[in-house]
Amino acid sequence: LRRNAIPHLRKIVNKTHAADLSDVFPYLTVRQQHKLFELIDDVEKKGILFSELDEATFLAFVEQMNVDDIVPVFEAMPSDDVADLLGQLRDEKSDAILKKMKREGQEEVENLLKYGDDTAGGIMVPDFIALREDATAGEAIKMFQKDYKDVEMPFYLYVVDEYGKLVGVSSLRQLVVVSPDTPLKAFMSTDVFSVRTDTDQEEVAKLVARYDILAVPVVDDTNTLMGIITVDDVIDIIKEEATEDILKMAGVGTEFIESKSILKNTRIRMPWLLASCFGGLAATFIIGEFEESLKQVSALAAFIPVIMGMGGNIGTQSSTIVVRGISTGFLDVREIWSVVFKELSIGLLLGLVYGTLIGVVAQFRFSGPKLALAVGSAVICSMSVAALVGSLVPMVFARMNVDPAVATGPFVTTSIDIIAVFFYFRIASILLGL
Amino acid sequence: LRRNAIPHLRKIVNKTHAADLSDVFPYLTVRQQHKLFELIDDVEKKGILFSELDEATFLAFVEQMNVDDIVPVFEAMPSDDVADLLGQLRDEKSDAILKKMKREGQEEVENLLKYGDDTAGGIMVPDFIALREDATAGEAIKMFQKDYKDVEMPFYLYVVDEYGKLVGVSSLRQLVVVSPDTPLKAFMSTDVFSVRTDTDQEEVAKLVARYDILAVPVVDDTNTLMGIITVDDVIDIIKEEATEDILKMAGVGTEFIESKSILKNTRIRMPWLLASCFGGLAATFIIGEFEESLKQVSALAAFIPVIMGMGGNIGTQSSTIVVRGISTGFLDVREIWSVVFKELSIGLLLGLVYGTLIGVVAQFRFSGPKLALAVGSAVICSMSVAALVGSLVPMVFARMNVDPAVATGPFVTTSIDIIAVFFYFRIASILLGL
Structure with a gap:
């Protein structure tokens, strides 16, 4: 690569979607991969790239990275994806990374690691909007403008009682339609689907597909809201389960193995x-x-x-x-x-x-x-x-x-x-x- | 059924999700189906029930219905689902229904019927939010409160130029975060994925799954916004395509045929x-x-x-x-x-x-x-x-x-x-x- 080509390349890389960059990765040497990776300005994009890589490419790539360089990327990622990736790493490495992560992110990831991989608890994100039932629409909109800027999928607003138990659901659209001083409990829907942390992911996918919802709240056995599962993860589950069915029937295990040796x-x-x-x-x-x-x-x-x-x-x-x-x-x-x-x-x-x-x-x-x-x-x-x-x-x-x-x-x-x-x-x- | 049981039954029926009612239907006689159907108060729910029924049950049920009773239900349904159902009916019946539908709905459905079943045009809904780029955030929120109450999935706001061509995308969340007099073009994202009306539905599903988006806009060959495809339809496509793959490989056609004779x-x-x-x-x-x-x-x-x-x-x-x-x-x-x-x-x-x-x-x-x-x-x-x-x-x-x-x-x-x-x-x- 010529020297002056770098700024040009940086521009292209930063304009390309991380999912597309992940396609190029397996064709590069690990050194080239690192050069490309350094060109990415947005740390969130680095995170998306991480979760899009296939297991073998990700492991080979991250093997050559310092823990200190990995931590900021993980901190910019949704904690369910972090938990998935940590599961692929050697125990010492994943422990070292977890220790260096900020307290909050660290706790979220550790909580997720508690649940089985294929359960609602293992795939939920603790990244949801929960408001008390006596909050007004106007207050809720204010919170949107400040506290909930980083929420991944802000389409449903879950309403909880004073003990954090799920009692209803509303949406940003409803907030802007009612007058600002209406309390949530006056217009929320109390008819809210939820799943338990130990619900099988296949059941979750069936529920979301059946009722055409965009996210489903996950509660523990006391009905306390713990996280949500969003429709993009449900799509991954549906594809995964179909592939599993097909591979099992043909007698080639349960995972796609073509990338292996x-x-x-x-x-x-x-x-x-x-x-x-x-x-x-x-x-x-x-x-x-x-x-x-x-x-x-x-x-x-x-x-x-x-x-x-x-x-x-x-x-x-x-x-x-x-x-x-x-x-x-x-x-x-x-x-x-x-x-x-x-x-x-x-x-x-x-x-x-x-x-x-x-x-x-x-x-x-x-x-x-x-x-x-x-x-x-x-x-x-x-x-x-x-x-x-x-x-x-x-x-x-x-x-x-x-x-x-x-x-x-x-x-x-x-x-x-x-x-x-x-x-x-x-x-x-x-x-x-x- | 005892007389006084009816009000009680009506309560249960109206509390049950249409997708669950559709499970009961095949076990009832056509007469019982009609009794149950009449108990449903909400015409939109009747529509969801229609689209959830399997083809054979739907045809047998609707055969016994007057065109005048079908029309209001179809008018309450998203036009892509209406187009699907009309395709299953005999030509005379579907023509009679189309003729009696309100002008607007009729045109929407006829437009959809033009496109191939498996193309983006055939599955899109013409039910989207499109605003001009010089509208302000405050004006946009006002339109939400009035004109766009019935939009199925109001998560993205598409921005079009004076010719109706797609130029950007924004979201309700962004509207409430910026100050009310900011024009859309100041904060919209110009990096918007779109598909053409003739794009294969499998390609659409791949795009949505790959980039984790909730809806994709459909444009014609002049980049004029024609409709959107929402993630719930994408989930159906993914399941359908997986089933198709499995059935084809086993040599049993392309459709699930177990319900046939x-x-x-x-x-x-x-x-x-x-x-x-x-x-x-x-x-x-x-x-x-x-x-x-x-x-x-x-x-x-x-x-x-x-x-x-x-x-x-x-x-x-x-x-x-x-x-x-x-x-x-x-x-x-x-x-x-x-x-x-x-x-x-x-x-x-x-x-x-x-x-x-x-x-x-x-x-x-x-x-x-x-x-x-x-x-x-x-x-x-x-x-x-x-x-x-x-x-x-x-x-x-x-x-x-x-x-x-x-x-x-x-x-x-x-x-x-x-x-x-x-x-x-x-x-x-x-x-x-x-």
């Missing part, structure tokens, strides 16, 4: 393949039992892939519909039998269609009506059973409060493989008199 | 199974070619399931990571070769582990070192090829601007099945000298 990836993915390995080997032993039949009619082997494939695919359809249906609320876990019966009927119908088609091909290719009948019946059988297993297993897991996504993927596929192969050879050996 | 379900799911049917039959013909080898070593058939299963599972892992990585922005489509190389390496490593394991089992079960070697090599081969195909196909589709989710599911699984079977028999016939 090849060896780490391999290690995370390995155990998820164990189920399908054991299942496949079980099928090997089942087919081994029918070795005599195979010796007499070697064409039997040719239909193993299509029978397994059709069962596997319809099973994936059924379990995906059920898992996603449960997590979006389209399906009710209590209606287990009607859902399973429906899937079984669909499996039977689709089995009849494809069983006939595949049976006809078998007849033309190998010209044995009995083999064709055996193959066709096996397809019908494997497709109905697959739809049954594919819908029943996640429903049962969900009822037992086990996450259906994580339990479904490999488990369902493997069971279906084994069942399909077994039924096929059983039916064939009976029909062909082997 | 068994026959309709069967019809929608049928074509998605065709790929796997043809793939399976192709495998049948490939194995048929090796009938002589099978006759000599019938144990070969026993390992078909495990070789297909291992390939299929690692292929699903790879394609899921890539599809979800692309749609969440974790993966960059331009880095096609580094991603595919990484997946191939992981496939090779996992193949070595599981190939050895399965080879050892083959050796013990069928005690032929050559067969064991053939099975082990086939597992390595099928797992590496599966990881390669599973990552390459969605990357290539994404680069060609074809939705990787819809193209990936059945296509990848089927290709992997065929390739795995072919390699297995090829390797076995060479190694065993068949």
Whole structure:
């Protein structure tokens, strides 16, 4: 970089949104990253950049920073984000940073660290507007002009009683509409949604999405207002939970791992393949039992892939519909039998269609009506059973409060493989008199 | 229902959130639904209930309603929701309703109907606060008290020039902080994100999620402000898109179909199974070619399931990571070769582990070192090829601007099945000298 390019670059950097700068970071060396970072004038922007970086890039970057340089950035960040980042650092480093932070910020972060990562307490910000119910609209507006300048999302005004307990909610808009001497309790809404500090983040996201609200207050078990969760965090939760569902069903853990190394990836993915390995080997032993039949009619082997494939695919359809249906609320876990019966009927119908088609091909290719009948019946059988297993297993897991996504993927596929192969050879050996 | 129970019920109904009432609806007969509906006093609440109902329930319910009773409810709803519902109705009915609506609402809805369902124009609301840049903060607050009482989300104040073109953004908070005679242009932010009416809704959702904003203004190609999209609609888009991704990958269409009838379900799911049917039959013909080898070593058939299963599972892992990585922005489509190389390496490593394991089992079960070697090599081969195909196909589709989710599911699984079977028999016939 030429000397005189620096002021120019500084201008560009300061005009660029932190979320966009975070995209460039992984392509730079750590030295370049630090040079770029120093060009940022606004310490709040540095904070946003910190929370936008992926874990690996952030750790490598911050490793080369002095605690004294980190502290001011953390102090300019919302405390929920600070708590997240501290959780990624080594214990000594995060302790050292916490110790150097200003008392107030330090307490906020420590309070957040008390709560589980996936609970309302762990994601709330203690950064909210709470006013006493006897304050007037005019007083409230004055407080906006002074005390609440730095509040992240000043859209709701929570109203608390003398003990700090949540009693109502209002908004800046209502403040400017009523006359200035009206007390809050005269026009606040007492119908206020709230969640507890230990509420699961998924529940929080469902509530916010369902009632189209911009923030939800978090209270402790005495209904004392502790913090709020804003809609931008809810969006992150919804995306995270959808990704989790998808990854779990495909058997690749619960977190997006593409940024990790090849060896780490391999290690995370390995155990998820164990189920399908054991299942496949079980099928090997089942087919081994029918070795005599195979010796007499070697064409039997040719239909193993299509029978397994059709069962596997319809099973994936059924379990995906059920898992996603449960997590979006389209399906009710209590209606287990009607859902399973429906899937079984669909499996039977689709089995009849494809069983006939595949049976006809078998007849033309190998010209044995009995083999064709055996193959066709096996397809019908494997497709109905697959739809049954594919819908029943996640429903049962969900009822037992086990996450259906994580339990479904490999488990369902493997069971279906084994069942399909077994039924096929059983039916064939009976029909062909082997 | 007893007579005197009605007033009591009315109280409960009017205290319950419309989103919760919508949960009860599908369990009632249409007559009961209408009784319940009549108990709702607030016409706005009736509107929310309308938009919360699933399509089938809504259609059955509204079928029994007079146009004259529908119109006031629609007039109390945001026009984007009205446009959505009208799209579900028969043309005659929706035309009759539109004709009876007040001029203003009618025009708004007709404007929305012009734009594609999945574009910013199709989901925006024309319900925003736009002020001229020379208006003062005091004047703006006055307008809040009068003209903008009904605006859905009054959090941003858009500033336009004399031609209605978007030039800046401010907020109610800023209005109360500055002195009342300051003109908007003195304190507005000129750094305002906007989208075009034809921007894809997925892009809109990404923008809002990325920059943590509560609403994004929609402009036409002359930068004239046409409407806004609020964060509650963005949440719906994010959930919808995640569900779409999941369903497409499992080959069950793009919409959640569980509420449809068994026959309709069967019809929608049928074509998605065709790929796997043809793939399976192709495998049948490939194995048929090796009938002589099978006759000599019938144990070969026993390992078909495990070789297909291992390939299929690692292929699903790879394609899921890539599809979800692309749609969440974790993966960059331009880095096609580094991603595919990484997946191939992981496939090779996992193949070595599981190939050895399965080879050892083959050796013990069928005690032929050559067969064991053939099975082990086939597992390595099928797992590496599966990881390669599973990552390459969605990357290539994404680069060609074809939705990787819809193209990936059945296509990848089927290709992997065929390739795995072919390699297995090829390797076995060479190694065993068949």
